[in-house]
Amino acid sequence: MNPQRVGTKAAFHYRVTVPPGETVELRVRLRRSGTDASPWADFTAVTDMRRKEADEFYAELTPAACGEDEANVMRQALAGMLWGKQLYYYDVERWLTGDPTQPSPPASRHGARNAHWLNFEAFDIMSMPDPWEYPWFAAWDMAFHCVALAHVDPAFAKYQLTLLCREWFQHPNGALPAYEWAFDDVNPPVQAWAALQVFVIEGGTDIDFLSRVFDKLLVNFTWWVNRLDADGSNVFEGGFLGLDNIGPIDRSHLPEGYMLEQADATGWMAAYALTMAAIAAVLNRSGRPATDLVVKFLEHFSLISEAMEEKGLWNDEDGFYYDQLRRPDGSVVPVKVRSMVGVLPLMAFAVVEESAVARARTMGKHFARLVDRHDQLQRTPGEVVTRSGRTLVGVVGVEHLLRVLRRLFDEGAFLSPYGLRAVSRWHREHPYHLDMGGYETSIDYQPAESTTSMFGGNSNWRGPVWFPVNYIVVDAILRYARYFGDELTLEYPTGSGQQRTFSEIGEDLRTRLISLFLVGEDGRRPCFGWVEKLQTDPAWKDNILFNEYFHGDNGAGLGASHQTGWTGIVADMIRRQRGTDIPTIGEILEQLDSR
Secondary structure, eight states: OOOOOOOOOOOOOOOOOOOOOOOOOOOOOOOOOOOOOOOTTTTHHHHHHHHHHHHHHHHHOOOOOOHHHHHHHHHHHHHHHHHHHEEEEOOOOHHOOOOOOOOOGGGGGGSSTTTOOTOOOEEEEEEOTTTTTOSSSSSHHHHHHHHHHHOOOHHHHOOOOOOTTTTTTTTTTTTTOOBBOTTTTTOOOOOOHHHHHHHHHSOOOEEEEHHHHHHHHHHHHHHHHSOOOTSSOOOOOOOTTTTOOOOOOOOOOOTOOOEEEOHHHHHOOOOOHHHHHHHHHHHHTTOOOOHHHHHHHHHHHHHHHHHHHHTEEEEETTTTTTTTEEEEOOOOEEEEEBGGGGGGGGGGEEEHHHHHHHHHHHHTTTTHHHHHHHHHHHHHTTTOEEEEEEEEEESOOHHHHHEEEEHHTTTTTTTTTEEEEEOGGGTTOEEEEEEEEEEEEEEEOOOSSSSSSSGGGGGSSSBBBBBBHHHHHHHHHHHHHHHHHTTTTSSSTSSOOOEEEEHHHHHHHHHHHHHHSOOOSOOOOOGTTOOOOHHTTTTTTTSSSSSSOOTTTTEEEEEEOOOOOOGGGGHHHHHHHHHHHOOOOOHHHHHHHHH
């Protein structure tokens, strides 16, 4: 490569003709110069050994109950996660000022996106959303990557979460960069949740990691409260939140004078507060005094919960949560779209020990009043309020929870054979129309690719099955199951007449999601859709694609297909469903108490 023929880089160019149906193998080996032995003498032995080591590595990760096809899907998902590592190099200040010996960049750069992130100076190995189509980091994608990576490379998973909070990524004001396209876009605040997940998957021992991330997320939580709750009402605006095309309007670019109070943003923040309280509790039990921070985050959760109830995000007639559009004249219009926006508030709940409830009542703070209020909201036919000295406290009361779940588990609405749709299929026959001062827009059910040019038209949350929100909802349902046990059942699917426990429902949803990649009774993998070469060709049919999202009715893979990181979380689902022992936060707290 260097005309002077010295240096450390080289390029190799081969011309090869491969006849139809035949194979040509190229062998490449790096070795020290001056070696007399043939470079190919032990080539086969070395590659065979590497294959054997890989087989042993994945065999140890594969639960005994896994079938052969499931084991293959899990292995390829995890291998793809490891393959998705890439150097990410982006220096904002150098991009603005240019190279010393080159012409100056155009002045327009100083008014372009990312220009005020002068602290951003990345030169790091990162997990890509998709190395082929999205070769840059994305903050909320990465959270789900890390949950999958924790099973195969926990050190790298922790490094990713720590890196995002380092001073050359996190803005001095506390914001976390969303992704290269626009650091200022707002993604769901899932980093605390991911850090806690990685912590427990690894066994709940790395307190230093948890403490380090917690300190930086304190600043980020404050940024959310100060910047994305415009009037201090504890109902959050958020904006984009990563859910492209989820509603009839671009949530990040509203007309002048309009404000959108978002049910999902408020739910995300309630969950953020509870997760931070849980991390503070772990740190407190491990010797780092954090009692005040536990109380602080429980208090903030209670304020958000009360606002959720009082600000009109709940629609009692429909039994669902909706965004609210505030017009310039002060009037409020509910954005009546039945989507994941109205489902995500269900995830914001915690099970609180009775001793903590007693302390809250002694202090007489908001959290104590919230607990007392939930004593009324949580009355169900089984009178489930407190079980075994533990109280369920959530942003959503049990009565509202059950009403939302009835819609969620309706096969004519959200429940597909392969998971939960992002938008209810009900909107196919009932499109929603919105008039914003003469600007009319609408939304209907679109199970595959988007028919709108919003966000470039290449990403669609108007019907397909997406793994990240499905994972969050399934995780919440299984956490509800640990609280309710077998005493509370729900009709599942809605209208079927079959009563199921929360545990049975959560496991069925996992099964539906995993089945996207498995060979069905018809001999076909749903994720390969109508592509016959992938379905039947021996060279292709067992090589899995982990797409960006999936057709809401038939499960065909859509969007980016090379190896979409957050879909790789199916490996976590397989390991958990097949019996991998992962402790709960409650069990970790008990372990810390016993030390």
